[in-house]
Amino acid sequence: MKKINKTLLFIFCLFFLTCNIKAESLKSLKAQLAKDEANQAALVKKQKNVQNKIKSANKEISSLEKDIERYEDEIDDLLEQIDELEIDIEKKKKEIDSLLSFLQVSNGDNIYLEYVFEAKDFTDFIYRSAVVEELTKYNDDLIDEMYNLIEEDKKLQVELKNKIAKSEASIKDLDKKLKNYNVSLADLEDAHSDVAAEIKSRKKTIEYYESIYKANGCKEDVDLVVCISSTNAKGFVRPLTKGTITSEWGYRICPVHGREIHSGIDIGVPLNTPVYASAAGTVSGITTKSSCGGNIVTINHIVNGKQYRSVYMHLASINVKIGQAVNINTIVGKSGGGGFTLRKNGGWDTCSTGAHLHFTIRNGWTGSNSVNPRNFVTFPSKGKSFSSRF
Ligand SMILES: [Zn+2]
Structure with missing residues (x-):
């Protein structure tokens, strides 16, 4: 019964929801x-x-x-x-x-x-x-x-x-x-x-983790792997080695949805370009859907003692698992997007007009408080390209 429940939960998580599978915590x-x-x-x-x-x-x-x-x-x-x-x-x-x-x-x-x-x-x-x-x-x-x-x-x-x-x-x-x-x-x-x-x-184990939890400001019920991976996250860097800024964070008129808050910055890249974690942390969410957003990876971070999440949308494929500790050299997936036109070529979701990465940074590990990624990462101005992570 337990096994069936777990399997069902796994399938449910894989296809329908962003799940945070509970691992061990200090609590x-x-x-x-x-x-x-x-x-x-x-x-x-x-x-x-x-x-x-x-x-x-x-x-x-x-x-x-x-x-x-x-x-x-x-x-x-x-x-x-x-x-x-x-x-x-x-x-x-x-x-x-x-x-x-x-x-x-x-x-x-x-x-x-x-x-x-x-x-x-x-x-x-x-x-x-x-x-x-x-x-x-x-x-x-x-x-x-x-x-x-x-x-x-x-x-x-x-x-x-x-x-x-x-x-x-x-x-x-x-x-x-x-x-x-x-x-x-x-x-x-x-x-x-x-x-x-x-x-x-x-x-001894508790003593060890207690000091890390204290240093990282984690609450006791936060997963060990999440709190530990949050250590030494120095800051955010660009999630791609190269790309072109196509859309800014903030209010905009979307060709598909009209006026909306655009929760991230869009970076135009060729399809299947490797996307990296923007800072060290732990994968806390994986969403797969064929509607807007497509394959999405969420990573929890602690930077300078504060909790953040980075979100990578429109991915053609995902390369990480929930609970996995990542650093800035970890490939979280490959770029996708482009809606129906690109779907047959491996594109995924329906709400983008071309292959790109939508990159979001949120305050905290819960809620949807997106912040301008430019506050954390240096990007060139809209329409301009970059060719390094830093
Ligand atoms: Zn976007």
């Missing part, structure tokens, strides 16, 4: 700098954001690592506890075994019972055997309790191991994230240093 450079600076600020913000993410991921990892360490300590404690419980169980089992063997002995008619139990009498013996039975039961319960503890410890171990696995998985995820963060941080740092370099060079 647009400054706008680009502001854009770059905004971009830089956004990048700094993004960098900080990623740096914070890296910081918090690292913090999380170290806290998870501490958790894992704690879980492993807890597992070690549990293993130790299980070992101790197993030893206790063995001990209790032995105690029970020995108590049981006493009990078995006590249930028989062993003659050494009294001796074994050291009972004073039978009642005492009964009492003692009951105590043994109770002790055995008590130890059994203790063993059960210890087995339960071991089971609980084992369950806890499994839980802790699960927790460790979970923490390790989280660390792995965080490591992956960290890797991505570091990649994007590196990208952002690259982009940032690119933008910083861009800003630095743009500032």
Whole structure:
């Protein structure tokens, strides 16, 4: 779409209008700098954001690592506890075994019972055997309790191991994230240093152009090429190496249009004579039309700090492009004119009676304030010829 628009604009410009295709200006450079600076600020913000993410991921990892360490300590404690419980169980089992063997002995008619139990009498013996039975039961319960503890410890171990696995998985995820963060941080740092370099060079460029704009009195939205080419324009010289003055600037009676303000000076030359820029400047307008004026070139100048335009009409051909920097040795085109009679021989427009150059100087870069070219360029009087540019 954009391309089509540009093409259309180009065609439109070429055939119908005098167009000034907008190029870069000091203003647009400054706008680009502001854009770059905004971009830089956004990048700094993004960098900080990623740096914070890296910081918090690292913090999380170290806290998870501490958790894992704690879980492993807890597992070690549990293993130790299980070992101790197993030893206790063995001990209790032995105690029970020995108590049981006493009990078995006590249930028989062993003659050494009294001796074994050291009972004073039978009642005492009964009492003692009951105590043994109770002790055995008590130890059994203790063993059960210890087995339960071991089971609980084992369950806890499994839980802790699960927790460790979970923490390790989280660390792995965080490591992956960290890797991505570091990649994007590196990208952002690259982009940032690119933008910083861009800003630095743009500032230098702006500084350079600012001094030229100031020296040439250009407004910030004037195209760079226009303002730069306006530098050192010392003054206007004749646009032709030779010719004859056929009509003056000012009011006159035109054979085609009657009374009119004649905006320039007419210089009679043969068809297709090279026409030069009258001063250094930049081509700001190109018009092609088959009505009065024909092919027209307009050039913007700054002479002694003031803005002017020079206009070259009735050209048979055009040799420059809009935005082109020109000097007094640049051929802007070749002379034409002569209306219908000369058209078949390469003449162009309808409002001139013979091949000639209509040369106009205007004050300023806008408006139609033509001034007498004789104020700027030395020409011989009407009807007389010249044969040099100066
Ligand atoms: Zn004229």
